[in-house]
Structure formats: C-alpha cells, structure tokens
Amino acid sequence: MTDRIRPLLAGNWKMNGTRASLDQIKAIAEGVKAPLSEKIDTLLCPPATLLYVATALCDDSPLAIGAQDCHSLVSGAHTGDISAAMIADCFGTHVIVGHSERRRNHAESDALVRAKAEAALTAELTTIICIGETADERDQGQTLDVLKRQLAASTPDGAASETTVIAYEPVWAIGTGKVPTSADVEEAHAFIRRELVARFGGDGEKFRLLYGGSVSGANAADLLAVANVNGLLVGGQSLKAADFLAIYSAFERQFA
Template identity: 70%
Template sequence: MTPDVRPLVAGNWKMNGTRDSLDQIKAIAQGVMVPLSEKVETLICPPATLLYVSTALATDSPLAIGGQDCHQARSGAHTGDISADMIADCFGTYVIVGHSERRIDHAETDQMIRAKAQAAYQAGLTAIVCVGETGEERDAYQTLDILKRQLFGSLPEEATAENTVIAYEPVWAIGTGLTPTAKDVEIVHAFIRDELILRFADEGKGMRILYGGSVKPGNARELLAVDNVDGALIGGASLKATDFLAIYGTYEALLA
C-alpha cells in the first residue's frame, strides 16, 4: 500500500453478464455500504449492455460503475464502438483502457491507448491504464523494459493522480490461476512508481497502481499488503458478489 493513497478495488467483468447478473451488482452495491467505503473505493466495469442499469442500481451506494473500453473519438462512423462520452452519459465514472486483451486481440498500440485515455479525460472519466508483460517477455527478462515503454507511450502528459489509475496485469497471470510472488509484485510496482514520479513528479506519488492477474479471496491479503499496491483489478472473482466483497473486505484488517 502507498501511504495517504485511497485504495481501489475494481472488477472487470469482460464479456460476461446478462440481465440475470444484475443481482450480483445489487449485492455488491449493498455490500460496500459499510464504514470501510470511506477508506477504500470500489468499482465494477460490466459489459456495455448493463452499464446504464448498473449505475441505477448503485445510485445509493458508494460503488462506482465504469466501462471496459472506449473509442478515442467522441463520435462518428465507428460501428460497434462506444465513446467515453457515452459512458459518462450512462453515469459511468471510470473506463479501462489498454487491457492486454485489447492490445492483443485488437492490436491496440500505446499511441491508441494514450488517445483513449485523453478521450476519457475529456469526458470527465478516470482512465485505468493497463500495462503488463507476456510470458515470453518475462522469460526473456524484458518485464521492466516492456513496462517502461508502455508507461511512456500510453500515458498522456495530462495524466494526474485524480484522472489516472495504473493497473499492472502480467499477461501470463490473467485467468490462468498463476500469480507472481509478492516479492516480484513489489519489485514491479516500485519500478512503476519510480517511473511515474520521474515523469509526473508529485502527481506520480499519488497515482494508484493496482495489481491484476488471478486475484482471488485466497491470495488478496498477501498481494494487497505489498508496498505500492493500491488495490486490485479483478477479473473472474468479480463476477460473484461474495468473492468480490471478500477481496474488498481484506482491507478491514490491512487498514486497521
């Protein structure tokens, strides 16, 4: 954890969830309505089809709702895409950009991700900018070089602690059940923090750095206690309210 930085526990539902899943949103919204919410922020990013209804269900809750991606343009002939303004129009407050599944499946470049983050800022959204290395890059000892390149290329100059969150997601750990050791996470997050401070000075000290990659109730406490880990970006475990709330509840002991 980083002193004086409010952690963020965020869930990325990816291409999962139909109207039947709204009960999970409702349960999460109700479950975070405890004193802990003053110290820890929570967020769920459902598929776009559930975005508006989810924000309605979270109206009386501290739970934030966000989008999983946005186009870099505000509007136009981009069939199937969603703009940052559309997310904001549905009362979303965050958007994930640069997730490895977008970088790989849709060949998104650092330049595109930077433009998407800027679109998020223009719409009044907070951008969660994802970075991370593949298994091949890790085996070749290129992790820090890859992260340095992604951070430099993907983060706009306008990035601040208020409008930007970084999510470190080692690609080889996403959905595999594998996780780096706590020491490995500590080294990477310290490197990211140093890079942020080098570029953004005091703003870099306050930017939240989330860990993502097979975060579960069973390993959450060990991971969230690591220096410079300011929360988690959770995949599969965020689909079940009980699992998401268990990870969130880890902070009761960590912040006691």
C-alpha cells in the first residue's frame, strides 16, 4: 500500500438490507473510531432505501455513507432511478458506478458509466469507478486489454485523485470465494497506475486504487500489502458489523 495515499475501505451492500439492518450500520459506525479512523477513510453503501437514515445514524461517526449507483441525469422521466443530486440531498458523499453487476445485468456500457461518473462529479460526490475482467477474458489473456479499455472509456476527463477512486474487481472473483494471487493483483494495479499517470500526469500517482472480490478478514492484510493497493471494496463481508470491522482492523498492520 502506497504510504502517501490515504487508504479507503468501502462496503457495498448491494440489494441487501432493511430497517432491521440499521443495527449493523450503527455497530459499524461505533466501531470505526480513532486512532485508526484518523489514518484511513471508511465508507458504507447501503441500498437507497436506507441512505438518508444511515447518514443520520453516522452523523457523529467518521463512517461515510454513499450509494451504489446513480443516473446520468439530474432529473426527469426515469422511473425507479436515483440521481447523483438526490444522493447528495440525502447527505451521501460517495457513489459507486460501473460495478460489474450493473454492466452485466443492466447492459451498462463504458460510455454510460462515464456519463454517470460525470454526473456524480457535478454533484460533488466522490466517485468509485469499477473495472474488471470476466473469467473468459482472463483465460484468453485479455485482462490488461479489458482494464485499459474500461479505464479509458469509463473515466471522465475531469476526474482527479481528490474526487475519483478506481476499483479493480475481477468479475470472476466477486462472490465466488476465489481471489487472484498477490502477483496478479500487483500486475493489474501497477498497470492501472501507469495508465492513470499517462493520462493525468502527476495526479495519476495519487488516485486511490481499491481491490474488490471475495475480500474477507482472512485475506485483507495480505491484499493491503500489495503495491498500489490503497484500500478495499467489500461486498458480502460488509453486511455484518463483526465481519466488516475485522477487515477494518486489518488496516492497523499498515501503520504498525
């Protein structure tokens, strides 16, 4: 993990969580505390139905609350969608765009992901842009080609390290329990770093690069030890406070 980059731990609840889950959010908020909270940023992205209540629960906590997706437009006749402005209006501070499940299940193109990211930046939300290869693409040796294409086409020209985070999530590792080797993660993150530097110059060195895909308390410390891994994007292991806080505590080793 690059020392000069402040790490980020983000949890994505996906389509999980009801009012009964607020106790877990409260427990996570209470567990995210100094001295570690002074050294890393921590984020939880519950479903939109819990967004406003969750921000209220975390009002006195370093735990930030964000959303899992946004529309590319501010408002309009788009039934069921939520705009970046609406997220900000609920006091959300972050939004995830381009997650592989959105790309696959909703046929979201790189161009649409870019438009969503642009909308999020306009609403002054920190934007987490997800990229990653499928199992077939990996088997065909196309991993870096896919990352290059998705990164270039999904990231707005106005992106900057202070407002944009890149998450590498190999699709084949999400929810499967399979995790790439440290060497594989290092290769992917080094490639993403080089591409960002080539496009954004010195600021490309400062973007936070997250790894996501079957992250757990058991493997978090090893993943964080990989060069250019500046944090983690966690799925299922963020639903329970005990699991998420176990991953949170793994960051302590980076400052020992």
